[in-house]
Amino acid sequence: xxxxxxxxxxxxxxxxxxxxxxxxxxxxxxSTTGSSKTEALIEYTKLNDRRMKRWDKTLRxxxxxxxxxxxxxxxxxWLVITESWCGDAAHLMPVMNKVAETNKNINFQVVLRDExxxxxxxxxxxxxxxxxxxxxxxxxxxxxxSTYGPRSNTATQMVNDFKKKHGVLTVDFKQDLQxxxxxxxxxxxxxxxxxxxxxxxxxxxx
Numbered sequence: 001x002x003x004x005x006x007x008x009x010x011x012x013x014x015x016x017x018x019x020x021x022x023x024x025x026x027x028x029x030x031s032t033t034g035s036s037k038t039e040a041l042i043e044y045t046k047l048n049d050r051r052m053k054r055w056d057k058t059l060r061x062x063x064x065x066x067x068x069x070x071x072x073x074x075x076x077x078w079l080v081i082t083e084s085w086c087g088d089a090a091h092l093m094p095v096m097n098k099v100a101e102t103n104k105n106i107n108f109q110v111v112l113r114d115e116x117x118x119x120x121x122x123x124x125x126x127x128x129x130x131x132x133x134x135x136x137x138x139x140x141x142x143x144x145x146s147t148y149g150p151r152s153n154t155a156t157q158m159v160n161d162f163k164k165k166h167g168v169l170t171v172d173f174k175q176d177l178q179x180x181x182x183x184x185x186x187x188x189x190x191x192x193x194x195x196x197x198x199x200x201x202x203x204x205x206x
Contacts, residue, residue, distance in 0.1 A: 003142070005118050005119050005122060006079070006119070006135075006137065006144075008118075008119075009079065009111050009116045009118075009119040010077070010079060010109060010111075012111050012112075012115060012116065013079065013109030013110060013111050014109070014110050014111075015108065015109070015110070016093065016096075016097040016100070016108055016110060018110075019082075019093075019110040020052060020053075020056075022084070023045060023048065023049050023052070023084045024049055026045055026084055027045060027046050027049045030042055031045070032044070032045040032083075032084050032085050033045070033083045033084040033085070033112050033114070034083045034084070034085060034112070034113070034114045035114040041085040042085075044084075044085040044086075044087065045084040045085050047087075047090075048084060048085065048086070048087065048089070048090035049084075051087075051090040051091065052090050052093065052094050055090075055091065055094035055095070055186060056094050056097075056098075058185070059094055059095060059098050059185070059186045059190075060185075061098060061099075061102060061190060062190075065190055065191065065194050066102055068194050068197075068198055068204075068205040069099055069102045069103050069194055069197060070102060070103055071201070071204040071205055072103060072105065072197050072198060072200055072201050072204055072205070073105055073201070073204075074105060074138065074139075074140070074200045074201060075105045075107070075138075075139040075140060076105065076106055076107070076136055076137060076138055076139055076145070076197075076200065077106075077107040077108075077109060077136070077137040077139055078096060078100060078106055078107065078108045078109065078134055078135070078136055078137075079109050079111065079134070079135045079137060080093065080096060080108070080109070080110050080111070080132050080133065080134045080135075080149075081111055081112075081113050081116065081119060081120055081123065081131050081132060081133040081135070082110060082111075082112065082113065082131050082132040082133075083112055083113050083114065083131060086131050086132060086150075087174075087178070088131070088132060088149075088150050088151050088155075089131055089132040089150075091181045091186070091189070092132050092149065092150075092151070092152070092189055093110075093132060094186070095186045095189040095190055095193065096108060096132075096134060096189075096193065098186075098190075099190065099193045099194070099197070103197070106197075107139070113129060113131050120133070123135060123147060125149070125150060130149070130150040131149065131150050132149045132150055133147060133148075133149045133150060134147060134148040134149050135147050136148070136196060138200070145199070145200065146196055146199060148192065148193065148196055152184075152188040152189040152192050153188065153192050154184070154188040155177065155180065155181070155188065158177065158180065159177070
C-alpha cells in the first residue's frame with residue numbers, strides 16, 4: 001500500500017465519538033465540514049447529526065452476526081473518508097462504529113475528504129470522490145485488504161439500476177433511498193461489513 005499517504009492521513013484521524021462531537025459543534029455554529037460552506041450543506045449536516053444520533057440509539061446486531069463479528073481476531077484499522085454533509089455517511093457510519101465496538105480488534109478512524117485529497121484520489125468510485133469510503137488495513141501485514149462504500153451493496157444496486165434506466169438520480173429517487181435506509185434499519189450494511197471482516201478469517205465465520 002502507499003504507506004506515506006495512509007500514514008499521513010491516519011495522523012489526522014479521529015475516533016467516531018470525536019467525529020460526532022465535531023458534527024454537533026458544527027450544528028451549533030451553523031457550519032459544516034468541507035471546503036464548501038453552502039446553506040444546503042449546512043442544513044444537511046444538521047439533518048445528519050440527528051440521523052446519526054437516532055441510529056446510535058436504535059441499531060441492533062443479531063446474535064448470528066455478532067457471533068461472526070467477534071470471531072475474527074485479526075487486528076485491523078478501518079480508515080473512513082467522509083464529510084458531515086454526506087447523507088449516505090450518516091446512515092453507514094453508525095453501523096461501522098457498532099461493528100467496531102463489537103470487535104475490539106477494529107481501530108475505527110475517521111478523516112475528512114477535503115482535507116485528505118491525496119488519500120481520496122486513491123480510492124475513487126468510478127472516477128468519483130464518493131463518500132463514505134472505508135479502507136480496511138491489516139495491521140500486522142500493513143496492507144490494504146479491502147474497501148467498502150459509498151453505500152451498502154443493496155443500495156448500490158438500487159442506484160446503479162436507476163441510473164441505467166433514467167441516466168441521473170432524481171430528487172424523488174434520493175428521497176426513496178432515504179425511506180429505504182430507514183426501513184432497512186442498517187441491516188444490509190451490517191451484513192456487508194460482517195462479510196468484509198470475515199474475509200480475513202473465513203473459517204472463523206462458518
